Each structure stands twice: as C-alpha cells, then as structure tokens.
Amino acid sequence: MSDDWWTERQQNKxxxxxxxxxxxxSSALSSARASQNRLKAELSxxxxxxxxxxxRLSAAFDAFVEISxxxxxxxxxxxxxxxxxQAKQLLAGAGLPEVSDVDGYWLAPALLALSGVTDGAVDDxxxxxxxxxxxLRTAAFHVLLTSVVGxxxxxxxxxxxxxxxxxxxxxxxxxxxxxxxxxADGFFGTEGWELxxxxxxxxxxxxxxxxxxxxxRDVAAPKAVVTVPKELDGGGSLATSLxxxxxxTVLRTWVTEALAGYTNEPAAAPDELARRTLxxxxxxxxxxxxxxLARERELRAVIEGKETAKSTWDSPxxxxxxxxxxxxxxxxxxxxxxxxxxxxxxxxxxxxxxxTTAREEAPASLDVRTxxxxxxxxxxxxxxxxxxxxxxxxxxxxxVESQRKYVAIGAGAVGVLLVVLAVFAGWGWVLPxxxxxxxxxxxxxxxxxxxxxxxEEAERSRKALVTDVDQRVEAFAxxxxxxxxxxxxxxxxxxxxxxxxx
Numbered sequence: 001m002s003d004d005w006w007t008e009r010q011q012n013k014x015x016x017x018x019x020x021x022x023x024x025x026s027s028a029l030s031s032a033r034a035s036q037n038r039l040k041a042e043l044s045x046x047x048x049x050x051x052x053x054x055x056r057l058s059a060a061f062d063a064f065v066e067i068s069x070x071x072x073x074x075x076x077x078x079x080x081x082x083x084x085x086q087a088k089q090l091l092a093g094a095g096l097p098e099v100s101d102v103d104g105y106w107l108a109p110a111l112l113a114l115s116g117v118t119d120g121a122v123d124d125x126x127x128x129x130x131x132x133x134x135x136l137r138t139a140a141f142h143v144l145l146t147s148v149v150g151x152x153x154x155x156x157x158x159x160x161x162x163x164x165x166x167x168x169x170x171x172x173x174x175x176x177x178x179x180x181x182x183x184a185d186g187f188f189g190t191e192g193w194e195l196x197x198x199x200x201x202x203x204x205x206x207x208x209x210x211x212x213x214x215x216x217r218d219v220a221a222p223k224a225v226v227t228v229p230k231e232l233d234g235g236g237s238l239a240t241s242l243x244x245x246x247x248x249t250v251l252r253t254w255v256t257e258a259l260a261g262y263t264n265e266p267a268a269a270p271d272e273l274a275r276r277t278l279x280x281x282x283x284x285x286x287x288x289x290x291x292x293l294a295r296e297r298e299l300r301a302v303i304e305g306k307e308t309a310k311s312t313w314d315s316p317x318x319x320x321x322x323x324x325x326x327x328x329x330x331x332x333x334x335x336x337x338x339x340x341x342x343x344x345x346x347x348x349x350x351x352x353x354x355x356t357t358a359r360e361e362a363p364a365s366l367d368v369r370t371x372x373x374x375x376x377x378x379x380x381x382x383x384x385x386x387x388x389x390x391x392x393x394x395x396x397x398x399x400v401e402s403q404r405k406y407v408a409i410g411a412g413a414v415g416v417l418l419v420v421l422a423v424f425a426g427w428g429w430v431l432p433x434x435x436x437x438x439x440x441x442x443x444x445x446x447x448x449x450x451x452x453x454x455x456e457e458a459e460r461s462r463k464a465l466v467t468d469v470d471q472r473v474e475a476f477a478x479x480x481x482x483x484x485x486x487x488x489x490x491x492x493x494x495x496x497x498x499x500x501x502x
Contacts, residue, residue, distance in 0.1 A: 080105055080286050083099065083100075083105065083107050083108045083111060084107065084285070086099055087107060087111050087282045091145075091278070091279075099115065102286070105286040106134035106286075107130075109126040109133070110126070110130035110137075110138050110142070113125075113127035113129075114145055114146075114154075117149065117150070118151050122151075122154045127142070136160070139161040140175045140179065140277075140281060140313070141282075142154075143155055143158060144275075144277060144278040145278060147187055147274045147278075148270070148274065148278060152188055155188060158183055158191075158192050158195050158196070162180060162183065162196065163176070164199060164203075165203040165320040167203070167206055168211065168319055170319070171316035171317060171318055171319050172323060173314040174276075174312075174315045174317045175281065178271065178274045178278075180200075180323075181271040181273060181274070181335065182271070184327065184339075185266060185267040185270070185334050185335055186266040187267070187270060193264075193334065197338050197341055200339065200343075201342045203324075204324075204342055204344075204345055211321070212346060213349060213350065216324065219325050226242045226245075231472040232476060236366060238366065238483060241357060241358050241359075241362065241483055242358075242486065244353075244355075244358040245354070245486035245487065245489075245490060248351055248355055249489070251351055251493075252493045252494075252497045255347060255497055255501065256500050258333075258336050258337055258340045259501075261334075261337055263334060265334075267334065267335075324342065327339035341501065344501035347501060348497070351494055352494070355490050355493075362483050364379075370390060371465070372461075373390050374386065375390050375469055377472050377473045377476050379476055379477035379480055381473055387469065391465065394461045394462045395462075419437075
C-alpha cells in the first residue's frame, strides 16, 4: 500500500512539472507571437515610409531634370526676367538702371513710366504704351505699386482697376479686392472711398432675391437680448416685440457709431493683400512666358516638398456678399463705414422688419404654467375660470383616502362583538376585544391627523398659488408697460437710422 502511494505521488509530481513546463512554453510562444506581430507592424511602417521617401525623391529628381530643361527655354526670355527683377528692386527701394522695352510685355513700359512715382513723376507716354498692351494689368500695377512705395496722387482714377463687382455666385478677383480695400481704408482719398462705396452699393442693389439680407443679417444686426421675467414663461409675442424693439435700438446705435468712425484718413498700413497681389502680378510674366513660369512654379514646389502654389493676382478672393459681410465686422473704421453705407438698403429693410414686429400690440392676456395647471393672467388680474380650476385642483389635494377610517370602524365593531362574546362565553375574549378596540382608536386618530395635515397643506398651497399668480400678474403688467415705453421710441430710432444712411 505504501509503495503504491509513493509511486502515485512521484507520478503526480512529474505531471505537475510537465504542466508548469507547458504553461511556460505557451507563455513564451504567446510573447514570441506578439513580438513578431509588432515587428511586422514596424517593418510595414518602415517599408511605407521608405516607399514614400523613394517616391518623393524620384518625383523631385524628375522635377529637377524637367526644370533644368525648362530654364534653358526660359533663357530665351532673359529680357522679360530682367524687367521683373527691376520691378522687385523698385519695391525694395533700390535705384533702377535704364529699363529696356520688351516687345509686347506690358510690365516694361509700366515700370519705365512709374520708376519715379515715389516722387510723383510719371512718364505718361510710357504709361500709355503699357495700357495699350494690357490696360487692366497696367491699371492694377499702378494702383498697387503706389500703395506700397508711395505716389498715390499720380493715380487719376481707381475705376480701371476697380470695375463693377461680379454678380453672385461669381467671386471677386484678388486684385479687385485689394484695390477695394485700399480705397475703403482711405489710401486714395474721398474719391477713391466713394468709388468703392458706389461699386458695393451697385452690387447690393443688384441682389433682389433676399440672399444678401440673409448673409448680412447676423453681422448687421448685433445680438441684443431682452430678459423677460421668468414668471411669464417666455412671454410669447410680448417677448418677441420687446426683442425687436431692443434690436432696432441696438442697430441704430451700431450704424451711427460705425458711420461716425469714418476718419477720411488712410489707415496705418495697407492691407497685406495689396503687396501679395502686387508680387503675384509681377511674377506672372509675359503672355509667352505664362505656361512656362506656371510649370516652373509647380516643379519647384515638387522639389521643395511643398504644395503647388495656385494663387495668382486674379485668383478668387470670395463673393462680394461674403467680403461685405467681413467688412461689416472689420476693426478698421473706414472699411466698416463703407460697408455700412453701401449696405444701406439691406440695413433699412432689416430695421423696418424690427419696427413692424416691435409695433405689434401687446397681448391682453397670457397663459402661464403653474404647479396646478395653466392660468390665464391679464395686467389687472387673473382669469376667474382658469384660476378656479387651479384652486379646485389644490382643494383635491386635501382629500385623504378613507382606508384608515374604514379600518377603525371595522376594528371597533369586532372589538364590541368580542366584548359581548366575553360576557356570555367567558372572559377569555376580553383581551382580543380590547386589542381590536385599541386598533380602532389608533386608526381613527391617525385618520383625523392625516386629514388635518392635508387640509393645512392644501391651505398653504392655495396661498402659494395665489401669491404666485399675483406676482405673475404684476410682472406681466410691468413688462407690458416696458414694451409700450419702447414702442414710443420705435419711430425715432427708425427715422434716425434712415437719416444716417442717406
């Protein structure tokens, strides 16, 4: 027996050891598999990264080869490139050597004409030649150049560089937006500011579908909030009229302050869009170079690992509606004043909407929500029918279930029967009878107490309801008076706003 026990014990020990070994091997295999998966993931990342780098290097090499060939071709237009280089020198404030004309290239005579523009000197013949070759680019160059280096008085009119704004949904080109901002910011005096205002006003007048009003509403109608007493549950049409009256007052103040901010003096510095557009206009090149220079910029972006620069001097800058909206929210006073003046029809229409809503007669009554249902109130008091209905609901809360009363009656009857039974059948029935009578007394007392408490609570609720309704009546009357006071100023606000915008 002892030998069998020893043998079995040794076998169990060996089995336990084998199980431990198997567990260790399994754990090691799991760890190895996890490491293998991580290694595969890392190798995949490295492989992807290497492939991307190789692709970029390959693309950059191809671009480098192509741009080398392209520059050989561009070498045929060295004279064009020299003119652009001289234009950049002028922007940097360096003196210019003699500018040689390049056949058909507008920039050469334009640069020659404006090389002394900082001192107010303009070669009219050279400028006329440049305009004959390309009137739009010449006009834009003249305006943008003088905004950077000075000599703005040499610009006879902004009209050639600031034509009518395109109708929706066509976007305004960058050069036109740049000239618009220069004029709005006062860099070309009152005449330039008025021309920009006329262009914007013409655009506003051309939009008749209401889309412009919707686009400008959020900016042109500053947020105005009138707090209606919470006792009025929002106030209904009363709150709507109050809000409209407040918005009209705020709109009037906003318009008058914006127009008063007009200084008739140029801003501290031109908008950066002017210089950026001028650089793009110069870099554009002549008509014969355009496709070559555009391709060169694309290849250079590939070599440098940057996105291809797609901006040009006439790239879309946004719709006129969006740009007007931006100017209405601008911190530059002259720009904001121009946008407000040009948007006069929209602002007047908006003010008239506010006035119409504000003039609506205040409601004679208002339904308010209480703990005991809705009650109709008036400035003089509450509606009797709805108030009575609420008071009836309060009174019903004083009703107490009669269960305790029924239990008391039943227990009392049982107690009496048991006492009578004790008289005839033995005094052993007295104790149960007394217990039943005690239960009856307790239930009767508890029922009375509950009814008293319920009645007291109902009375408190009734008083609270009456007080609550009285407060709501007072708030309603006060808010109606406030609306009537505001309605008295509606015509004044509307008249003042119209006068400011004319």
